Amino acid sequence: MTLPKPIKFRVERYIGGLSQFKKVDNPxxxxxxxxxxxxSPKAIQAFENDKNKIFKYPESDSSSLREVLAEKFNIDSKRIICGSGSDQIFDLTCRLFLEPEDEVIVTEFGFIMYGIYTLQHKAKVVLAKEKNFKASVDEILKKVTNKTKIVFIANPNNPTGTYLSKDEMLNLRKRLKSNILMVVDDAYFEFLYSDDFTSGLELFKDFTNVLVTRTFSKIYGLAGLRLGWGYSSKEIIDAMYQIKPPFNVNRAALAAGVEAIKDExxxxxxxxxxxxxxxxxxxxxxxxxxxxxxxxxxxxxxxxxxxxxxxxxxxxxxxxxxxxxxxxxxxxxxxxxxxxxxxxxxxxxxxxxxxxxxx
Ligand SMILES: Cc1ncc(COP(=O)(O)O)c(C=O)c1O
The missing domain is CATH 3.90.1150.10 (Aspartate Aminotransferase, domain 1)
Structure with a gap:
């Protein structure tokens, strides 16, 4: 009997942080x-308040959350897309831009999911060397070819905890060809206060060839609900809506996310x-x-x-x-x-x- 045969992916699985090791008590x-x-206790309350409605589908376009985000960060709600974690935004980005043979530049110790999604979408991962565990603009630029479609950079980066300054980020965008999408992952920006640092959203609000991603999994404490978002040009966001799963953000995440954002x-x-x-x-x-x-x-x-x-x-x-x-x-x-x-x-x-x- 011949069996259905899935495609073989040349991709390693993401290994998440362990919750347990050798059955230690109370890890x-x-x-x-x-x-x-x-x-925020207000986010938990909103989650509780919604529990009798879980038989209903969530909003398909996360409009209530997008409105709150647009107001808080002074951005256009039509340029926002929400996802089941920022992870889903990386996946959609790769799906939207990559064809086999395309190249994606990630830094040597950059967040590993960028490479995993790149490979899942059959494109090639190109590693740019870091200096002392810090991304280098020059090394990234050295790796650019005619096939480069995307450069991913988390700022600050996980797992290295290093960051590129405001000037370095602007310099990178300026020196990259305009048709290369720069993805700036703001997952940890709230934790960083330094005179030379500015978040991706602040820096690139008015750019049309940058996609900024943010998450509710870190400072907002909602990792278990899976909620993140992306901000880019209207054209890119519209194209992402075209391919996103219909109800990709669940009700609980939306309800809690709205209150979490408001609770400064x-x-x-x-x-x-x-x-x-x-x-x-x-x-x-x-x-x-x-x-x-x-x-x-x-x-x-x-x-x-x-x-x-x-x-x-x-x-x-x-x-x-x-x-x-x-x-x-x-x-x-x-x-x-x-x-x-x-x-x-x-x-x-x-x-x-x-x-x-x-x-
Ligand atoms: C740099 C970075 N970006 C994104 C994520 C994923 O966030 P989410 O939970 O929103 O998918 C993580 C999670 O560890 C991360 O470290």
């Missing part, structure tokens, strides 16, 4: 850059919390002479390069103390782990535990 997940404080007090609290703890954890790691990114996001890439003890061993030792970090094997970053800033108890436990392992 503390610090492996997925989820929010330390969780969502909660977001400020989350930013303040993250700033406080990222500084604390950074100074502790520095005390142990560990190479780590500056506090720019809600996570740290901890590089144990010069330590005698390997990152695998440290992973296991931390796991035995219930702390689950992210291995960097899929990113091919040797001897490193990524730590997400957790709640107060988790952070204190981490500081104490890493101290006892490294002393």
């Amino acid at each position: 503390i997940k610090l492996s997925a850059n989820e929010s330390a404080l969780g969502p 007090g909660w977001i400020n609290k989350a930013i303040e919390y993250n700033t406080l703890w990222s500084k604390k954890i950074f100074s502790v790691l520095k005390e142990y002479n560990i190479k780590v990114n500056e506090p720019t996001t809600n996570f740290f890439l901890i590089n144990f390069g010069e330590k005698k003890i390997s990152s695998d061993k440290i992973f296991e030792k931390l796991a035995s103390k219930r702390l689950i970090l992210r291995k960097m094997t899929q990113y091919k970053i040797p001897n490193a782990l990524r730590l997400t800033i957790g709640n107060k108890k988790a952070n204190e436990h981490f500081i104490q535990s890493i101290g006892s392992i490294l002393k």
